[in-house]
Amino acid sequence: MDGPKRSQLRVRLRVTARRRGGDGADRAGPGGGTGGERKRRLDAPLINSAAKLQRREIGGRQLAARGGGAAAAVPERFRNMQLQEEFDTYDHDAHLFVKLQFLKKRSKIIEIVAAKDIIFALAHSGLCAAFSRVTNKRLSFLNLSPDEVIRSLFYNKNNDSLITVSVYASDHFSTLKCRTTPIEYIRRDQLDAGFPLFESESLKWPGFVEFDDVNGKVLTYSAQDGPGIMLLIYDRTPSYVPLKILSIEDGKPLKLFKHLLHRGKKIDFIEQFNEKLLVKQEDENLQILDVRSSELIEISIEKFMTPSAFIFLYENNLFLTFRNRTVAVWNFRGELVTSFEDHLLWHQDCSTNNIYITTDQDLIISYCKSNAAADDGTASSIGSINMSDIMTGKCIAKIAANDPALSIAPRKNGSPSIWSSIPEALEDVTALFYDEDRNEIYTGNSQGLVHVWSS
Numbered sequence: 001m002d003g004p005k006r007s008q009l010r011v012r013l014r015v016t017a018r019r020r021g022g023d024g025a026d027r028a029g030p031g032g033g034t035g036g037e038r039k040r041r042l043d044a045p046l047i048n049s050a051a052k053l054q055r056r057e058i059g060g061r062q063l064a065a066r067g068g069g070a071a072a073a074v075p076e077r078f079r080n081m082q083l084q085e086e087f088d089t090y091d092h093d094a095h096l097f098v099k100l101q102f103l104k105k106r107s108k109i110i111e112i113v114a115a116k117d118i119i120f121a122l123a124h125s126g127l128c129a130a131f132s133r134v135t136n137k138r139l140s141f142l143n144l145s146p147d148e149v150i151r152s153l154f155y156n157k158n159n160d161s162l163i164t165v166s167v168y169a170s171d172h173f174s175t176l177k178c179r180t181t182p183i184e185y186i187r188r189d190q191l192d193a194g195f196p197l198f199e200s201e202s203l204k205w206p207g208f209v210e211f212d213d214v215n216g217k218v219l220t221y222s223a224q225d226g227p228g229i230m231l232l233i234y235d236r237t238p239s240y241v242p243l244k245i246l247s248i249e250d251g252k253p254l255k256l257f258k259h260l261l262h263r264g265k266k267i268d269f270i271e272q273f274n275e276k277l278l279v280k281q282e283d284e285n286l287q288i289l290d291v292r293s294s295e296l297i298e299i300s301i302e303k304f305m306t307p308s309a310f311i312f313l314y315e316n317n318l319f320l321t322f323r324n325r326t327v328a329v330w331n332f333r334g335e336l337v338t339s340f341e342d343h344l345l346w347h348q349d350c351s352t353n354n355i356y357i358t359t360d361q362d363l364i365i366s367y368c369k370s371n372a373a374a375d376d377g378t379a380s381s382i383g384s385i386n387m388s389d390i391m392t393g394k395c396i397a398k399i400a401a402n403d404p405a406l407s408i409a410p411r412k413n414g415s416p417s418i419w420s421s422i423p424e425a426l427e428d429v430t431a432l433f434y435d436e437d438r439n440e441i442y443t444g445n446s447q448g449l450v451h452v453w454s455s
Helices: 045-050 068-077 183-187
Strands: 011-016 055-058 082-088 109-115 118-123 128-132 138-141 148-156 161-168 177-182 195-197 208-212 217-221 231-233 240-246 253-260 267-273 276-281 286-290 296-299 309-313 318-323 326-331 336-339 355-357 363-368 384-389 395-399 429-435 440-445 449-454
Touching: 068 395, 109 148, 109 429, 109 440, 109 449, 118 148, 118 183, 118 440, 118 449, 138 183, 161 183, 177 183, 240 267, 309 355, 355 429, 363 429
Parallel strands: 055 309
Antiparallel strands: 011 055, 011 208, 082 449, 109 118, 118 128, 128 138, 148 161, 161 177, 177 195, 208 217, 231 240, 240 253, 267 276, 276 286, 286 296, 309 318, 318 326, 326 336, 355 363, 363 384, 384 395, 429 440, 440 449
16 A cells, blocks of 8 residues: 555545444444444544544645636536436345345445546445446356445555455454455456455454555554554543544654543543644534644634534645534634535535545535425425535535426347436435546445446
């Protein structure tokens, strides 16, 4: 994984081993089960218990470098979008290659990753399928063993490979196993060409593996060894919490300090972003501490209420917060930079598998509540895919079922490959991914279907 820093989407994805026992059906994924969700990097009790989200940290070019022409061209990128293709992760013959009952059932999509011309769709059951955008056919299922439950995916851009994190029924789903497979071999359906990673690590509960895309690092916590993370948070005392900052390169301590707390107040979250430390206690102001200069800024509780998740915009020195389906952009002076005019998220739990931020940090693409009403006047059960400018908050494009220009692309050979209608494809979307190279949006839904939207 070692490699030069890139201006890419920064992903810190942690997958945590679950306690021994169970059948694995309560596996990873937003909204379902324990231990296997994409989790926030810091163990903040309130946020983890409420949402158990992954945290994505975005690294990219400065927004100031964007010229007016580039900004004006953004809406054109999404003009004339059509429903181009439909893929199904469910297989009637699944019983021939998997032995776990829950792997054989139709299951919602919880994660989509695209690499070159291949779409990877992970179902909540733990079954993962690869589809080719060249042939528009399923290439394979990535589950090599009949008792393998895949819990998460990570695309390693440094060597063009896919890393899968799995658990197995043979050890009661208690140990994380990582495997890397070159994309080219997946394209050829030669999955056996992959090889295991971190075999020397014991990734049992409470161990975890975490991927850092920008630094090209993999951090593992072996329950038998020791942690290798950047910020260590020790058990709090009534009046302070001990913190230690480590170098991500060699693990050497950089600073050890105590952050004072309000006695008797629960810690909502502790977040570390470069030299900034964000600390929030229940019913108290947000504190932003510069760990180098010890400068402390406080934001009143009336202005900043505890969010359910963060996304950091690294080179812009900003961060997004998610609360009650709304998104906001803040700077580290505690000032609100942007609020969004038409970007009400569909899912209450704010799963970031339904959110994509472009590499240029100019757009946020999400599955949102639609303004349209149902025929009986009630709120529509069908959402829309909204593209909004991060700095202005304006919605610059939308894929919505009530758009008369939105259609299903005609089949070249006349044979139908899309069985869903457009409203059906936009109903109960559970995962979203934007392929910037191909200018295609991929959505997955509760029926285990993947839809391709492109112009």
